[in-house]
Amino acid sequence: MSGTMAEKILASAAGRSAVAPGDHVVCDIDVAMSHDLGTLGVIARLEEMGVNEVWDPSRIVCPMDHVAPSHSIDDANDKRRIREFVERQGIENFYEVGTGIAHEVLHERGHYKPGDLLVGTDSHTTSAGAFGVAGTGLGHTDMAYVYATGQNWFRVPETVKFQIGGTFGEHVTSKDLLLSIAGEHGTGVGQYRSLEFAGSAIEGLPLDGRFTLTNMSIELGAKFGFTPVDAAVTNYIDDRTDGEYDPLRADEDATYRAVHEIDADALRPKIALPHKVGNVVDVDEAAGVELDQVFIGSCTNGKFEDLKAAAEILEGETVDPDTRLIVTPASREIYGRAVREGHVDVFTDAGATTTNATCGACIGMGLGVLGDDEVCLAAMNRNFRGRMGADSSEIYLSSPATAAASAITGRITDPAEV
Numbered sequence: 001m002s003g004t005m006a007e008k009i010l011a012s013a014a015g016r017s018a019v020a021p022g023d024h025v026v027c028d029i030d031v032a033m034s035h036d037l038g039t040l041g042v043i044a045r046l047e048e049m050g051v052n053e054v055w056d057p058s059r060i061v062c063p064m065d066h067v068a069p070s071h072s073i074d075d076a077n078d079k080r081r082i083r084e085f086v087e088r089q090g091i092e093n094f095y096e097v098g099t100g101i102a103h104e105v106l107h108e109r110g111h112y113k114p115g116d117l118l119v120g121t122d123s124h125t126t127s128a129g130a131f132g133v134a135g136t137g138l139g140h141t142d143m144a145y146v147y148a149t150g151q152n153w154f155r156v157p158e159t160v161k162f163q164i165g166g167t168f169g170e171h172v173t174s175k176d177l178l179l180s181i182a183g184e185h186g187t188g189v190g191q192y193r194s195l196e197f198a199g200s201a202i203e204g205l206p207l208d209g210r211f212t213l214t215n216m217s218i219e220l221g222a223k224f225g226f227t228p229v230d231a232a233v234t235n236y237i238d239d240r241t242d243g244e245y246d247p248l249r250a251d252e253d254a255t256y257r258a259v260h261e262i263d264a265d266a267l268r269p270k271i272a273l274p275h276k277v278g279n280v281v282d283v284d285e286a287a288g289v290e291l292d293q294v295f296i297g298s299c300t301n302g303k304f305e306d307l308k309a310a311a312e313i314l315e316g317e318t319v320d321p322d323t324r325l326i327v328t329p330a331s332r333e334i335y336g337r338a339v340r341e342g343h344v345d346v347f348t349d350a351g352a353t354t355t356n357a358t359c360g361a362c363i364g365m366g367l368g369v370l371g372d373d374e375v376c377l378a379a380m381n382r383n384f385r386g387r388m389g390a391d392s393s394e395i396y397l398s399s400p401a402t403a404a405a406s407a408i409t410g411r412i413t414d415p416a417e418v
Ligand SMILES: CC(C)[C@H](C(=O)O)[C@@H](O)C(=O)O
Pocket: 037, 066, 121, 122, 123, 124, 137, 363
């Protein structure tokens, strides 16, 4: 029987030859991730359940990323409890503050391979679909069940495909594509569905650009998000892991709930207006909005290609004196590459602040917090009210290129204009 990416991975994890949308299956989990905020909740549920030992410490990954470094005594004590837990359980895949954001660390440190089933205490666990991995978020109770048993149940989702033809124009990125889909099709287009992004425009993207699509699949409500498993993926995985795997592809005759065709050549840089990811307009319609802060970072847009795109625009330029620019690499590895390539010097010379790898400003924790009525343009994933600070603050979303151009002028600006 033919299948989509989600169907094939769930069938394999359930030990079945095939599954169909709507089936309920119990699956073996390949990798389980809980970050600093999630691990505390999982520890509490395990204690309530009377579970003293996790099922397989080698399959559990714990990165300390959300509040990193600690910004309060309470948080520092929380992290002490997590360190005691991982030590007691023999969990060696523990990543200290500053290593990076979980979704980046998982593939950088070789924790999965195409065809794997990954769960994490974080909605952006869908990111792993850029590597052919079915990744999805779980709450603390479900994750405690996984930590105890190595299994969880799934309802097999229907799959929706986005077939993207043509090529992206200058300063038009996969972030603009994702925002365009959110605007055109609504943020419910992926509700409890699996998304597959395919076509020439996607195959031409570097892995970092594809990752933005699978990462933000959750912004479209999706259970999973995938881009194609091609040589770019297998070369990356082979460099960082040992052992065999099956580089899965969706079958040609797989059944899709819908197939949407999009021409990348027709896309323009996009902006999501406050306070919803689906409030999307072309950059021209938001141009001129004055900015107190610009943020380039998060698991969505703190990747090497994102920093490179921002540095190319900021080279030899200066950030507007009334605007603060914060740049946050998604991992220490990316930070190091950006230093070696001279991008961090470009940010510093332009008057920006480059922080350690952390969720930080993306979730209003510890740095880059917005005050009353402040306005921020953010190359990240969510612009919900109050996410970065005060309820009266406003967050606009864009690509890193648009954010960098806007930091120079101090107002929302088309990157083609600087
Ligand atoms: C803290 C965590 C549960 C949350 C998520 O699941 O997405 C966070 O990472 C976010 O981006 O809002």
